[in-house]
Structure formats: structure tokens, C-alpha cells
Amino acid sequence: MTNPPTNPLLLDNTSAVARRAWHVAATSAEVRDEPVQVWLLGEPWVLVRLDGVVRAFPDRCPHRLAPLSAGRVTDGTLQCGYHGWRFAPDGACVEMPALGKTDRISKRAALSAPAGVTERYGLVWLAPEHPVSPIPEFPEWEDPAYQTALCEVVRTPASAAQLVDNFMDASHFPFVHAETFGAGESAQVVEPGIATGDGWVATTFQTWYRTMDDPKAAAGERPAVQRQDLFKQGFASYNVYLRLGFPDLDWTFGIMFCCRPESAEATRVYKLVARRDDLPPDAARLAAWVKDQDLITQEDLGILERYPHRHIHLDRHAELHTRADRLSLAWRGLMADACRAITQEPFATEPIAPQSSAPESFRDAEDGFRQAGLS
Structure with missing residues (x-):
């Protein structure tokens, strides 16, 4: 059985909490x-x-x-x-x-x-053990109105926790994804608040998206940069569901992003994609869109693989948060809940960051997540 990490307020590919997930x-x-x-x-x-x-x-x-x-x-x-x-x-x-x-x-x-x-x-x-959250629903995958595909399966040294934390984030779009869908208009993060349920957290970002394969945009018939309602749902696992709605186009994309922590040094990434648009079905265009999705994944990995560590912090003091981070903070809090459930608090911890003191327990960490970064 995988042992908990030395510091239980670090989430990585060895964390025992992942045994209770799909x-x-x-x-x-x-x-x-x-x-x-x-x-x-x-x-x-x-x-x-x-x-x-x-x-x-x-x-x-x-x-x-x-x-x-x-x-x-x-x-x-x-x-x-x-x-x-x-x-x-x-x-x-x-x-x-x-x-x-x-x-x-x-x-x-x-x-x-x-x-x-x-x-x-x-x-x-x-x-491996009784999961605390279900396999995510992915309605677009089984809807005949959508074209569907499995992207290239990728193996990376980045941890599953780092990958999911990145996927829950919306403020990196115009910087990490400047060569693909990232538009300058998306720099400001706007969301109405975080919804929570039994083993999940979610929100809908009102943001912008640069379409990369719209022939009507290429012909100048409509803008390439479009308004986007971006729904993101994270679970007490390393799986994320996304739904990208384009209200001015009547397009919808669906994405299921799943990360398997193989070992302390390796994660395997599965990305299922689905799309419905106002264009005639075209196998070549679908294949090109899947390649674009592969490129988007590589853009994220270009940042994540350069980290000197393979974990994320469940200690609110280790990083500086803002209100733009509320969804990823909520997901970290969800994982903190799951960790605390199997480690049977209270327990002592060592400081994670030298400039801060560590919380005394997961409950302290959770309370901090709900208060941190909202101003």
C-alpha cells in the first residue's frame, strides 16, 4: 500500500488519499x-x-x-x-x-x-479503495450531436495534483496559451462564486477564447476571439470535467481530463474531447482540432515540468493567493477534507514554507482555504 507523504499537507503522486478515487x-x-x-x-x-x-x-x-x-x-x-x-x-x-x-x-x-x-x-x-467521489459525468461523449475523440495519451514527470490544479485555473490562459486559444481579453478572471457538492467543486468563468479552426473567422465573417462560458468541475480525485459554451456561436465543447499517478516520478494523462458547432462534419478538421488540444496540453506541461518539485501545498501559507484562485483553492480544500478523513486529525506538522508557520491540523488548513485569497 502507498504510504502517506512525509508531510501530510503536501499532495503528490504518493499521497494515500488517491487510493480512495477512481x-x-x-x-x-x-x-x-x-x-x-x-x-x-x-x-x-x-x-x-x-x-x-x-x-x-x-x-x-x-x-x-x-x-x-x-x-x-x-x-x-x-x-x-x-x-x-x-x-x-x-x-x-x-x-x-x-x-x-x-x-x-x-x-x-x-x-x-x-x-x-x-x-x-x-x-x-x-x-483501489472505496472512492469518495464518482466517475465524472460526461454527457457530451454519449450525445450523437457531438464529435468525439481521445487525445494523445501523455506521460509526464509532473504530478497528477499539479496537473489538476493547473486545469482548475483560468488566469494563465493569455500567458501559457498565447499561441493557441489564449486571448488578451481573458486576463481578468470573472466568476460568480464557487458551487460545492458531495465530493465536487465547480464554477463558470465568463471569459474569452480564440477559435483556431473556424473557417468563417478566417474569412473575416466573424471574430476569432469569442465570448466563452467556461464551466469547470473538480472532484475529490484527479479527474476534471469542462464544458465550454460559446453563446455568440452556439458552439459547445466538452473535455474530460484524467490524470493517473503511476509513481512518484510519472503521471499518465488522458484527455477526452467532444464538440458541437455550426459547421459541416469534417474528419480532417476534427483531427486538426485534436492536435490543437494536444498542443494546449504541451503548453501546460512546458510550465509544470519545469517546477523543481512534484507536489502542491495544502498549507495556505506556502503560496500567495488572490480571488482569481478561488476554484483551485476550493479543490485543494476538497482534497484537504479527504486527506484529513484518512489521517484522523489532529497531528503535528512542520512548517512547509520558511516564511510561514504551518497549520496545526487539516481543519486549520481548510478554514484558511475558505478565507484566503478572496480580497
């Missing part, structure tokens, strides 16, 4: 006839499709701890490639070839299953 483990297309190994929170897992249903287990046989991903699917079971032990879809060991035919198989030989594994939006989702 993660994208793979695309459905990647899990076919043979077992597949994936890494999550520093641990290897094996994904295998048995009787048409994706199953997940820790990637080790209880016999000699050999990776089960080196095995095969045999007669509807997962067979270890080392000594041939076979496991049923529920994880029960049903055969040990070296012992011959026997019904005396120890219960200790069974594989342990995660709290949840399922498929949705063409992705395989895995929750």
Missing part, C-alpha cells in the same frame, strides 16, 4: 485477449478481460509473487506464467498444477480485488 487505468481497446500491466500509486496492477468483463488485481501471484501480467488467459481464467496457477474472475485460485487434482486450495491463494473496476467512455476505471 483512476483511468487504460483505454478499453488496450485490454483485449492478454493480461496488461499498469502502474498506479507506485504499485503494478494487472488488467485482464475474462468472459468479456475487465477485471483488475494486484500484479503478483500469491505463490512466488511473479507478475501475473506475464501470464495468459486460459479457459476463462487468468493463468500465472510461472507455475501455471489459475484464477477465476472473482480472484479465487482454481488450479495449482503441481498438486494435481485437488479441492484443498488455501483461501490465501485468492487474489484481492480493488474496490471498483469498470468501463466508461471507452476507458477502464480502477478504484
Whole structure:
């Protein structure tokens, strides 16, 4: 099991709180006839499709701890490639070839299953322990009025927490994304307030967006820079849902952004996109738009990968916040709630930033998040 970080007010790819969340483990297309190994929170897992249903287990046989991903699917079971032990879809060991035919198989030989594994939006989702928030809804993905695509899956040294914190932010658009959609008009952050629910936070930014693939804008028939109602919803996990509405165009984009913390040094990023516009369907234009989305991700990584650390702070004193940061602060507070729930406050902490004193507990951190940066 992944251990909590040394300082529990730092959120990174080793934080135990992520065990209680849904993660994208793979695309459905990647899990076919043979077992597949994936890494999550520093641990290897094996994904295998048995009787048409994706199953997940820790990637080790209880016999000699050999990776089960080196095995095969045999007669509807997962067979270890080392000594041939076979496991049923529920994880029960049903055969040990070296012992011959026997019904005396120890219960200790069974594989342990995660709290949840399922498929949705063409992705395989895995929750090691009971998740505190659901898999996000992505209605645009299943709406036939939308064109949909999976962007390039990216592996980065930036942490999942850094990636999500960045994705919740709106004030970096005209600077980080100046070569793509970032318009100077979007520099000022305007939002009506933060909505909260059971395991989520959200707001709608009133901002601006430079369209990159509008032939009518290229022909001078309408402006390239358009008003945008940008809805962002973050969860007690490393998944974010976005809906981009363009009131003057009657266009809508949907984005699902999911980050899997593979290890302390690596995160895998999945980005699903959907769009509805007033233009004729065009496969080439959709492909070009997906490449633009890939470029936008690379622009973010150009900043995040240059950080000397791979965490974000849950200590309000470690950084200077403004009211433009209210959504990302609310998400950090949501994660602080989840962290406190599993660490059973109170506990002592060391100062995170030398110029400030650390809070005495997560409750102090949460109270600070709700007060900080609103002036």
C-alpha cells in the first residue's frame, strides 16, 4: 500500500488519499485477449478481460509473487506464467498444477480485488479503495450531436495534483496559451462564486477564447476571439470535467481530463474531447482540432515540468493567493477534507514554507482555504 507523504499537507503522486478515487487505468481497446500491466500509486496492477468483463488485481501471484501480467488467459481464467496457477474472475485460485487434482486450495491463494473496476467512455476505471467521489459525468461523449475523440495519451514527470490544479485555473490562459486559444481579453478572471457538492467543486468563468479552426473567422465573417462560458468541475480525485459554451456561436465543447499517478516520478494523462458547432462534419478538421488540444496540453506541461518539485501545498501559507484562485483553492480544500478523513486529525506538522508557520491540523488548513485569497 502507498504510504502517506512525509508531510501530510503536501499532495503528490504518493499521497494515500488517491487510493480512495477512481483512476483511468487504460483505454478499453488496450485490454483485449492478454493480461496488461499498469502502474498506479507506485504499485503494478494487472488488467485482464475474462468472459468479456475487465477485471483488475494486484500484479503478483500469491505463490512466488511473479507478475501475473506475464501470464495468459486460459479457459476463462487468468493463468500465472510461472507455475501455471489459475484464477477465476472473482480472484479465487482454481488450479495449482503441481498438486494435481485437488479441492484443498488455501483461501490465501485468492487474489484481492480493488474496490471498483469498470468501463466508461471507452476507458477502464480502477478504484483501489472505496472512492469518495464518482466517475465524472460526461454527457457530451454519449450525445450523437457531438464529435468525439481521445487525445494523445501523455506521460509526464509532473504530478497528477499539479496537473489538476493547473486545469482548475483560468488566469494563465493569455500567458501559457498565447499561441493557441489564449486571448488578451481573458486576463481578468470573472466568476460568480464557487458551487460545492458531495465530493465536487465547480464554477463558470465568463471569459474569452480564440477559435483556431473556424473557417468563417478566417474569412473575416466573424471574430476569432469569442465570448466563452467556461464551466469547470473538480472532484475529490484527479479527474476534471469542462464544458465550454460559446453563446455568440452556439458552439459547445466538452473535455474530460484524467490524470493517473503511476509513481512518484510519472503521471499518465488522458484527455477526452467532444464538440458541437455550426459547421459541416469534417474528419480532417476534427483531427486538426485534436492536435490543437494536444498542443494546449504541451503548453501546460512546458510550465509544470519545469517546477523543481512534484507536489502542491495544502498549507495556505506556502503560496500567495488572490480571488482569481478561488476554484483551485476550493479543490485543494476538497482534497484537504479527504486527506484529513484518512489521517484522523489532529497531528503535528512542520512548517512547509520558511516564511510561514504551518497549520496545526487539516481543519486549520481548510478554514484558511475558505478565507484566503478572496480580497
